[in-house]
Amino acid sequence: MVDSDRFEKLSNFGGIASVALGLYLSSRYSYLLFHSLVEITTIAIAFALFILTWNTREYLGDIFLRLLGIGYGFIALIDLLHTLSYKGMNIFPGFGANLPTQLWIAARYLQAATLIGVPLLVERKVDNRGIFAGFGVAVTALTVMVYSGNFPDCFIEGKGLTAFKIISEYLICALLCVALYLLFRQRRHFSGRTFRLIASSIACTIISELSFTAYVNVYGFANLLGHFAKLAAFYLVYRAILVTGFKDPFDLIFRELKQAEESLRQTQDKLEATVAERTAELRASEIKFRSLIDKVQTAIVLHDGQGLLISCNPLALELLGLSADQLLDKALIDPDWHFLRQDGSVMPVTEYPVSRVLATQSPLRGYVTGISRPDQDKIIWVLVNAEPEYDEAGTIVQVIVSFVDITERKLMEDALSFIAQRGWLAGADNFFDALAHFLGDCFEVDYVVIDELDEDSDMAVTRALYAKGEIVPNMRYALKGTPCENVVGRQLCVYSRGVQQLFPEDTLLADMDVESYIGIPLWDSLAQPIGLIALMDSQPFQNETSAATLLQLVATRAAAELERARSDRILRKSEQEFRTLAENSPDNIARYDVNCRTVYMNPAMEKTLGCPASEKLGKTPLEVPRINTVRVYQEKISEVLASGEASEMDLVMPDQGQGGRYHNIRFVVERQEDGAISGVLVLGRDITERKQAEKEIHLLNQELERRVTERTAELESRSVELKDSQRALMNMVEDLNEKTAELEQANSKLKEVDQLKSMFIASMSHELRTPLNSIIGFSSILMNEWTGPLNPEQKENLEAVLRSGKHLLSLINDVIDVSKIETGKIESFAETFDIHDLVREAVETVKKDIHQKRLELVVNMPHQILHTDRRRLLQCLLNLLSNATKFTMEGSIDVSAEPSSDGSMMTITVEDTGIGISEEDLENLFSPFVRLHATGETVIPGTGLGLYLTQKLLKDILHGDILVMSNYGTGSRFTIRVPINV
């Protein structure tokens, strides 16, 4: 397709190229020839188009095809005139080159108008005749105008083209451009190819027009180019119409035709195939039907209206045991061949199914007939249906006799009837024997075993054993290694042959010469394995399927029988157990029926009543009256029977002059399964001893109660006492609370007083200091003789004034400090300083006194920066130094300091060779107002507050401590320790 397309294109191109080349060559020879050829070619194309269009106008749907086809035909008419009038043609003498040019312009105008009309009219319905008439009028008018000289001049010899001509060409170009634009707007109405062709044609026309504006000579190159373009334009329009209007539609039509033809052929093929299929189906159906008849498990025999046999299927021949010839009366039938009635007697021909149908004129259904064949021992039982077919008159034309083999079904029926009848009639063991016998006869096997499992399941006990037509004694055997082991508690097992090889351990199988085995498990009502039934034969099995079915049928019944037998045994056993229990019970046991008649009495009861059971059985207690209490007893039984509720009573039975014995008697209601009362069970017990014991216990209880009451009373009185003392305690607590409150009050008052005391001391001290200031100040001034010289006596007296003033001052200062510490009002003021400077300052203060006393002073003081309350530390140190000075008469005072090993504490030691401190004084050394016992009589002045204050300051302000070591009479050593950084 692609190849042929390409070839077509190639050949088209070749054709066009060779035409163009031929034309060009012709122009080289004679331009006029060239012009004539070009024009005639275009005219020929246009006419061809016109003829094609006009003749097919009825089928051309698209207006543009008709418009272009018809329009170009008319344009070609003017072009023909143009060609004929061309310069050198000399057909219209006297017109010159003006005429062809005018005609040319006229034709082009018409062409432009046509091309504009195409897109404009493409959506409208325009009548062919209208188009034809329109163009006819236009061409006539233009031609007349040109030839009558009313058309503007286009070419003037010697001058060339007129302005009109050139403007017209441009105008036509513009119109063509408009046509192109309109065409583009309406392009949806054209196929892509058509649109491209027409558009190209318009473009070529434009090119040709532009060429014609340029030429000066009608034989010139521009003219040549213009004509080529024109040729191309016409050719393209031709292609457009040909392609759209003819080629494509025809292709379409042929394609549809081809398709229709194809589908027609297909339909025909299908039809033929269907016919063949149907024929085959019919044939198959016929075969199927035939084979159905042949293979259906129903024997079918067709008789005609007279009862003569027409046809039969193979199964019928097989069941009847006859050949087709025999059946069709063409061969003899053995005289031993019979139909049998259900009871086994020979059936007369009148009772044959077909005879009965013909006789009764109605169908025969469910007729059981036996077939006794000389070739078989067994009777075949069949179920017969015979259906007559009538003609329109109602006469029988055909009888269809169909029958099925029900021999096996009949076997099942027999088995069912056996189970139903013999089961009821026979006792347990007899049932199993009968069943074994029945199964053995039924299947013609050598052995039938009905086993019951022993309690441990490893052993089986036969309940019936049938061996070769006889019931033989039962036996017990181990299941292991026998085929029965596979059956018990599992499933039906069939070994059609070779069972001995499968179970080599089972010697019994070998002994019995068993070849085939079929066994079925028996289950009790709780789905526990209970036993099995097995059939065994010395020959391989033929009919194991029906045997299996039959076994399944009887298995349930056999299992039920086994279970019943078993529960009977259990029941009997438990009854025996109960009886043993009752007979040997020391308690009295008796049973009464609903009529209060004695059913049972145990020996204990007999003993209690003093009469044998035989006297009582079947009688009410009162019927054999012996004692009065029996009336109460019988009434109780009646009451229990009536109410249906268990009861209990104590009864005193007279006992040969021994004052009677107590019996506790319980009455238990006995019920049947449906809940109805069946009697009363009485259980009595001699409780005389117990009663005695109870009496004693009762007495003991009374005693206990009495004692409990006493004790309770005692406890109650205790409780009252306790309550009294509790109350007293509460009063005491209240008193205490009051006292506490009073004390608290007193305490707060005391605190107030304390506060007042401190305030008093503070203000008092201040007031005292002012006059002391004057005393000390002025006596100092006088002492230093600033105001003039003093005599020794004055000086001595003044010294006493000054000393007393200073003592008083230090006393006041100490008192203030102590009061501040005690009221917590003292505050610390940390400074950074060198301990060396501090000690120096302290030493400077006491130096004078030390020198005066001619004591040696040793100071060993390192430089160490401390951050603590300098003033208070100085105060402490001064105190120690002044004490040392005071209490040392001779010897030395050592002051030394060193930091602790970890650098956190500073230790300052003041050691003297003074009087020392006695042990008794050491105890109270740091208490306030302590004065030491001096060795001599001299009283050393002091406030008695110094060490107390020092210790307080060290502890509370400096966070340090003070230690003292002293030897009475030889000296003391005070050590203070303070943190280097507070």
Added chain:
Amino acid sequence: MRTVLVIEDNKDNLKIVTYALQRAGYTVITAKSGEEGFELALKEKPFFILMDINLPGMDGLEATKRIRSSAVNGDIPIIAITSYAMSGDRERIMEAGCSGYFEKPIDPISIVEQIHTILGKTIT
């Protein structure tokens, strides 16, 4: 001859201090109240001022503050004299702008030396 100002309301004390200062070669002018002292301080521009803290009316702290905030004599050394019982006010005294302080009773023998110690600290 340097002039020093002593502001003190207690006559005895004033006299004792005056003895000691005059002996050391100072010219002593005195004032008996804070207001008077403040005026004198501005007027006389003394070498230093001894200021009793416990004054009637404007107390020593107030007077110190005023002197410190005045344009004329803002940097004059002021040494406070305080009674021992009032020593809790030490920080307030230093905060108010005093160069130093000492406590009563005043020892006339050592007071000038003590003043010089404080001045030495202040001046250098």
